[in-house]
Amino acid sequence: GDITRRLSLAEALALSVQKNLNVEVARYEPLIAEQRLLSAWGSYDPVLSANIGRVKTEAPNTFSLDSATKSQTLQTNGGTALTALLPYVGATVGVDLETGVTQQNSTIQSFSRQYDSAVFLTATIPLLRGLVWNEPWTQVKLGKLSYAGSVDGFSLALMDVTEGTINAYWNLVAAQEQFRVERKSLETAQALLGQSQTQYEVGVVSRVEVVEAEAGVATREFNLIVARNSFENAEDILIDAVFGAELAAVTAFRVAAVDDPEDYEFREVDVARSVELAFRKLPELRIADLSIQEREVELKFAKNSRLPQFDLTARYGFVNRSGQD
Numbered sequence: 001g002d003i004t005r006r007l008s009l010a011e012a013l014a015l016s017v018q019k020n021l022n023v024e025v026a027r028y029e030p031l032i033a034e035q036r037l038l039s040a041w042g043s044y045d046p047v048l049s050a051n052i053g054r055v056k057t058e059a060p061n062t063f064s065l066d067s068a069t070k071s072q073t074l075q076t077n078g079g080t081a082l083t084a085l086l087p088y089v090g091a092t093v094g095v096d097l098e099t100g101v102t103q104q105n106s107t108i109q110s111f112s113r114q115y116d117s118a119v120f121l122t123a124t125i126p127l128l129r130g131l132v133w134n135e136p137w138t139q140v141k142l143g144k145l146s147y148a149g150s151v152d153g154f155s156l157a158l159m160d161v162t163e164g165t166i167n168a169y170w171n172l173v174a175a176q177e178q179f180r181v182e183r184k185s186l187e188t189a190q191a192l193l194g195q196s197q198t199q200y201e202v203g204v205v206s207r208v209e210v211v212e213a214e215a216g217v218a219t220r221e222f223n224l225i226v227a228r229n230s231f232e233n234a235e236d237i238l239i240d241a242v243f244g245a246e247l248a249a250v251t252a253f254r255v256a257a258v259d260d261p262e263d264y265e266f267r268e269v270d271v272a273r274s275v276e277l278a279f280r281k282l283p284e285l286r287i288a289d290l291s292i293q294e295r296e297v298e299l300k301f302a303k304n305s306r307l308p309q310f311d312l313t314a315r316y317g318f319v320n321r322s323g324q325d
Helices: 009-019 021-044 135-201 207-246 271-281 283-305
Strands: 003-007 047-060 070-085 092-104 113-126 253-257 311-324
Touching: 003 009, 009 135, 009 207, 021 070, 021 135, 135 207, 135 253, 135 283, 207 253, 271 283
Parallel strands: 003 253
Antiparallel strands: 047 070, 070 092, 092 113, 113 311
16 A cells, blocks of 8 residues: 655655755755865965076187187076965066076186076066956956855755745645545535435425535535545645655655644734845845846956056066186
8 A cells, every 4th residue: 555654844844955956956056166266266376386498509709809719608597486466456476586507618708607596576566457357356256256156045945945845734734624624525415415315205395405415415526526636736746845856656655744733833924024134134135136246246357358458567686696717
């Protein structure tokens, strides 16, 4: 036979939230949005770079004071740089360390082996395009809004499942009660029909009253069929809301709502206060507001991208040179 599960409202809510796939998907959206935001902040991570090079040149000597017939130079150069993009303003700052060794055969140079080293502080500040509304900062702002929207999206999915389960539960209770009333009404109409038939047989009432009683039974039979159909549909809706992810097409399963509406406390609702809270806290409105803010950020970035490129670049440092004869 069919399996019947006795179900309270609290249990129905817990199971529907636990097993609903939409809630499960929405649960991961804030985690995904958080990683995207961290990725956007990655544009501001310092970058360490290094390079090394070796160049050898030979050329005929064109200096009459130099006795060498062929100029020979061997250079070994290297450098290390640490650069970082500053949040908000979009300025780039850095520290460059450069070293080099030059070996040459010229007799008029002070050193046959020359050592060079330098350290520079650099900065590039955008004055028009890229000031504030540059690509990295825009992605950070959009990432923050996306994360907030994903949190509200999870709340919305949770509220939708909760609301749907509560409505399905009490609709089943109402349909079950209506089915009970229609069944009782049919029993009453059948009893009245039997009484009318007995009275007709003894000549107390006319045949018309018997026909009217038969019509009443037929009407109540029809109402019972409708009520039973509504009850079974309401039962299917609640089963799908609570156990849908676990069911197969051939699953034989029924539920029985055990909570009584009379056991719940009646509360008066302050309409004005409820509207105020709804406009301030409803996830749908917050998501819509965040969507507007995202479009505003994109508009600011687009306007900034139309500006000409005009940057201020500064470089300051020290150079040291030494060598061997």
